[in-house]
Amino acid sequence: MKLIIVESPTKARTISQFLGSGFKVESSYGHVRDLPEKKLGIDLEKDFEPQYTILPKAKKRVAELKSEAKKSEKIILATDEDREGEAISWHLIQALGLNDGKISKTERIVFHEITKSAIENALKNPREIDMQMVDAQQARRILDRLVGYKLSPFLWKKVARGLSAGRVQSVAVRLVAEREREIEKFKPEEFHTISAKFLKDSREFLAQLIKIGDKKLDKFAVKTATEAEKIINDLKDSDWNVESIVKKEMRRQPLPPFTTSTLQQTAFAKFGFSAKQTMMLAQQLYETGLITYMRTDSVNLSQESIAAAREKIGKTFGNNYLEKSPRIYKTKSKSAQEAHEAIRSTSPDAEPELLRPKLTPQQFKLYDLIWRRFVATQMSNAIFEATSVDIAAKSDYVFRATGNVLKFDGFLKVYPQKISENLLPPLEERENLALKELKSEQHFTEPPARYNEASLIKALEEHGIGRPSTYAPTMATIQTRRYVIKDEQKRLKPTDIGILVNDILVEHFPKIIDIEFTARMEEDLDDIADGKKKWQPVIREFWGPFKENLEKKSEELNKKEITMEKTELKCPQCGKDLIIRMGRYGKFYACAGFPSCKYTATIEGNSDKEPQTDLGSCHKCDTGKIVRRRTKKGRTFWGCSNWPKCDWATWQNPIEKENKTDNNTEDPDS
Numbered sequence: 127m128k129l130i131i132v133e134s135p136t137k138a139r140t141i142s143q144f145l146g147s148g149f150k151v152e153s154s155y156g157h158v159r160d161l162p163e164k165k166l167g168i169d170l171e172k173d174f175e176p177q178y179t180i181l182p183k184a185k186k187r188v189a190e191l192k193s194e195a196k197k198s199e200k201i202i203l204a205t206d207e208d209r210e211g212e213a214i215s216w217h218l219i220q221a222l223g224l225n226d227g228k229i230s231k232t233e234r235i236v237f238h239e240i241t242k243s244a245i246e247n248a249l250k251n252p253r254e255i256d257m258q259m260v261d262a263q264q265a266r267r268i269l270d271r272l273v274g275y276k277l278s279p280f281l282w283k284k285v286a287r288g289l290s291a292g293r294v295q296s297v298a299v300r301l302v303a304e305r306e307r308e309i310e311k312f313k314p315e316e317f318h319t320i321s322a323k324f325l326k327d328s329r330e331f332l333a334q335l336i337k338i339g340d341k342k343l344d345k346f347a348v349k350t351a352t353e354a355e356k357i358i359n360d361l362k363d364s365d366w367n368v369e370s371i372v373k374k375e376m377r378r379q380p381l382p383p384f385t386t387s388t389l390q391q392t393a394f395a396k397f398g399f400s401a402k403q404t405m406m407l408a409q410q411l412y413e414t415g416l417i418t419y420m421r422t423d424s425v426n427l428s429q430e431s432i433a434a435a436r437e438k439i440g441k442t443f444g445n446n447y448l449e450k451s452p453r454i455y456k457t458k459s460k461s462a463q464e465a466h467e468a469i470r471s472t473s474p475d476a477e478p479e480l481l482r483p484k485l486t487p488q489q490f491k492l493y494d495l496i497w498r499r500f501v502a503t504q505m506s507n508a509i510f511e512a513t514s515v516d517i518a519a520k521s522d523y524v525f526r527a528t529g530n531v532l533k534f535d536g537f538l539k540v541y542p543q544k545i546s547e548n549l550l551p552p553l554e555e556r557e558n559l560a561l562k563e564l565k566s567e568q569h570f571t572e573p574p575a576r577y578n579e580a581s582l583i584k585a586l587e588e589h590g591i592g593r594p595s596t597y598a599p600t601m602a603t604i605q606t607r608r609y610v611i612k613d614e615q616k617r618l619k620p621t622d623i624g625i626l627v628n629d630i631l632v633e634h635f636p637k638i639i640d641i642e643f644t645a646r647m648e649e650d651l652d653d654i655a656d657g658k659k660k661w662q663p664v665i666r667e668f669w670g671p672f673k674e675n676l677e678k679k680s681e682e683l684n685k686k687e688i689t690m691e692k693t694e695l696k697c698p699q700c701g702k703d704l705i706i707r708m709g710r711y712g713k714f715y716a717c718a719g720f721p722s723c724k725y726t727a728t729i730e731g732n733s734d735k736e737p738q739t740d741l742g743s744c745h746k747c748d749t750g751k752i753v754r755r756r757t758k759k760g761r762t763f764w765g766c767s768n769w770p771k772c773d774w775a776t777w778q779n780p781i782e783k784e785n786k787t788d789n790n791t792e793d794p795d796s
Contacts, residue, residue: 129198131191131218133205136413137240141204144242152194154205158184159217161267166275174268174665180221188221195222200231202252207236207466208421209655210595213263216255238428239472240415262655268665269293269647273638276676281627284685286710289627290607293647294592294600296631296639299609301585302577303620303628312573317346318354322517322525323563324366326551330562333517333525346571354566361519366559369518376530377507380537382425382455383468383500386594387587389420391580392499397491398616401579401598407492408469416481417471417496421594423587424466425455427503431470435504438474443539449506470500502541509534513550517559576617590645608711622712630688634679637671699725699751699767725767728754746774 128149132138135153142151159178161167169175180188195201201224203215215234219225224232233252237244273293281289320335335357336343348354384392389408393399399407408420432452439448455468471493478494485493513529529550532538538545577585583597592600604610609624620628631639647668653659689708697704697717706729707716717723744750750768755775765775 127198128200128202129194130202130204133211133214134409134413136410140240140413140415141245144245150194150198152191154191154214154218155184155187157181157214157217158188158221161271166271168268168271170669173662174669176264176268178217178220184221191218192222195224200233202249203232203234203255204237204248206421207238207419208595209259209263209266211236212256212259213267216257216260219255238467239418240413241472258657259655261661262651265654265661265664266651268661269668272665272669272672276673277635277638280676280680281630283680284683284688285626285630285708286623286689288710289623290603291627291631291638292603293638293644294586294596295603295607295609296628297589297591297641297644298582298586298600298604299620299624299628300632300639300641301582302604302610302618303625305574305577306620306625309573309576314570314572315346316349316351317569317571318348318351318566319345319569320348320354320357320564320566322366322519322561323565324517324527324559325562326553326559329551331527331529331548331550333515333527335523336516336526337524339522348566351566351568354568357523358564358566361523361564364519364523364561366561367518368553368555368557368559369516369524371516371553371555372514374512375533376510376512378510378536378538379507380453380502380505380541381499383427383470383503384496385423385425385457385468386421387423387583387597389469389496390583390597392495393492394578394580396495397488399488399492401583401601403488404492405598407489408496410489411493411496415472416476416493418467418469420469422466422469423457423594425457425468426466427455427470427500428467431467431474431500432504435474435501438501439505443505447505447536447539449504453503455503468500469496471497474501498541502537505537505540506534508532508536508538515550515553576613576615576619578615578617582618589641590648591641593648623708623710626688626708630683634683635672635675637675697723697725699723726753726755744768744772744774747772750774 130138130141130145130149130151132141132151132153133156135155138151138153142149145151159180161176162179167177167179169177201222203218205211205214205218219232234255235248235252237248270292274290277291278289281291322333322335324331324333335348338357341347348357382388386405390399390401390404393404394401405420408417411417412420429452436448436452474497476497478490478497481493482490509532511531511533513531515527515529517525517527519525527550529548530546531549532545532547575581579601583601586592586597586600604618604624605612608621609627610618610620613619628639637643647664650659650664654661654664691706693704693706693715695704695715696702697719700717700719700723702717702719702723704715705718706713713729715725715727715729717725742752744752744766747766747768750766750772752764753767755763755765755769763775763777764779766772769775
C-alpha cells in the first residue's frame, strides 16, 4: 500500500477518486510543525537555527500518520506546489521520522490541478524535496518571527498591550495611513465644463467644449464661474456647424487569465468579497478539482488548456468567435514564476450552469468568474465603431461629440464588461445643427480615494511587496489588529492606534516600514528559492542593525510622551485632571489619578468632544456612574464605573432609553 499525504481532507477525498486500491490518501490537516508559541524559538547564537515543535493540535494526527507510514511501502507527499506546500512536506518528513532510514522511500509529487491526468502524471514524475524553496519559506518565517517577537513587546511597553508589528503588514498600514493624510491635506479646486445639447431627427446628443482658437482645453481649463459665463454669453446666437467627422474601427482584447491578486481585485469589485473570502472559496474550488492552484502570480496557460478552450469555443459559439491563433499572455512582474499557471477552470466543458446545483451561491459566483475569464482569453476581439464629431461655433469654439457602437461582441459574449455605447444620429460635414441647450457645470477636484482591499493588494503588488500567499493574510491581520477599519463604502481607514504605530515605526524603525527595503527583502527570498543566495546571510544582514536600533529606541522613547495628551477637563468622579490616553482600540479619556480613580470615557468619533458625564447613576448599585466603555474587540457598551465590583452593562445608550430601567447584566464580550 502506498500512502499519499496532502494538507486537507477535501483534497484527500478528491484525489482518492482518481486512484486505485493500491493507494491510501490521508490529510495532515494543514501545518504539523512551527516555531513555538511562547518563546522566540530561534537560536541567535547558532546562526538563527529554528527550534520547531509539533503543534499541539497536530500531535494526535502526527501519531496517526506515523502509524500509517510504518505500514506503507512508500510515502508520497503531495502538498501544494508553492513554498509553503514544500515546507509542509519537509516538516512532515521531520515530524514522521521519514528521514531516519527506517522507511524505505519517500517521494514528493506536485501538480497544478487536481484532475485524474494531473495526478497520474505527477505519480510518474516524483522528485526530491526542493530545499531551496524550503529555505526561502524558513527565511520568511524567521524574519517575521524576529520582527514580530522583538518589535511587538516594544510596542506593548511604549504604546499598549496586544499590539503587533510585521514586515508586510506594517508597510500595508503605512500605505493606508499615508493615503489618509493625503485626503486630509487635499484642497479641492473649482473647475467648469461647458456642454452643448443638440437635436437631430428627434434624437438628442451632447458635445463638450474642447478648443478655443488654437488652444486645446484640458479638463481643468475653465476655472471659475466668471470664465464659464463669459463663454456662454459669447456663444449666444451662434451658428453651429459640423466641422469634421472621423470614424474608425476599435478593437478590444480580452483580459489575461487570473492571478491571485487580480482574482482578489475582481471578486471584490464584482461581488464585494474580501481577499480572505475569495481565497477560502478558491481553495474549496481547487480542492474539489474545479480550478487550478489559486496562489500564483503567473498569467501563463498550458498548451493543453489553451487547446481545450479553443475546441470549446468553436463548438459552442462558432469559429467567428475563435481567435485565429492561440493567444499567449506574458506577465509584467519580474518575480512571477512562469513555470506556474494562471488560475483557470480545469475543464472548459465544466460550464458553470451545469455545476450550479453542486456549489454554494458564493462558490458559483467565483467559479463562473474564473471560467468565463479563462475561456474569454482565446476568443476573438470585440469590435467597435468609434465616431468623433467636431462641431464649430463662431470661428473660435470647437465642441466634440463621441459615439461608440458595438459591431461584434467577440469575447464580451462570455466575459461581459461595462461598455458605454453612445449612438450618434447620422451627421454630415458642414451640416447646420439645432442647439437645444448650452450650459456650464461646476465641479471640484476630489481627493484620492481610500484604499479598499483590492486596490491595496494592487499597490502592494506594484511595489513588489508580498507574494500571492501573503495578500489575504495581510489584509486580515491589519483589520484584526484594528490598525485599519472599513468605512461605509468598505474602504480602509486607519484608526488612531494604527496611525500612532505607523508614525512610531516610520520615525524610529524606518527600514522595517520602508517600501523599497521590504521589496528588496522579497527579492532576497526569491533569490533563496532560486538558489542564488543562502538564507542565513540574508537574516544576519537584517538582524544586526535591527537589534542595535531596537535596543537604542527602547532606552530613548518614553511611553507618556507617546500616548498621553493633556486636556482642560476634570474627572467627573474625583475632580482630578482628565487626560487623553492611547489604548489598543484608540484614544479615550482617563483620569490622571489612575489607579486610585479608574474613570474612563470614549471620545466619540475620535474628536476632542467632552466625555458624556450626565448618563446617571448605575441601575444596579446606585453608587456608580454609567460610563461608556469598549469590549476587547472594540465594540462600545455602557457599564458601571464601579466595575469589577458592579457588573451592570448594556449595549444600548442609556440616553436613548431615557425613563426606562435596564437590568441587563450580560457580559458584553460573551
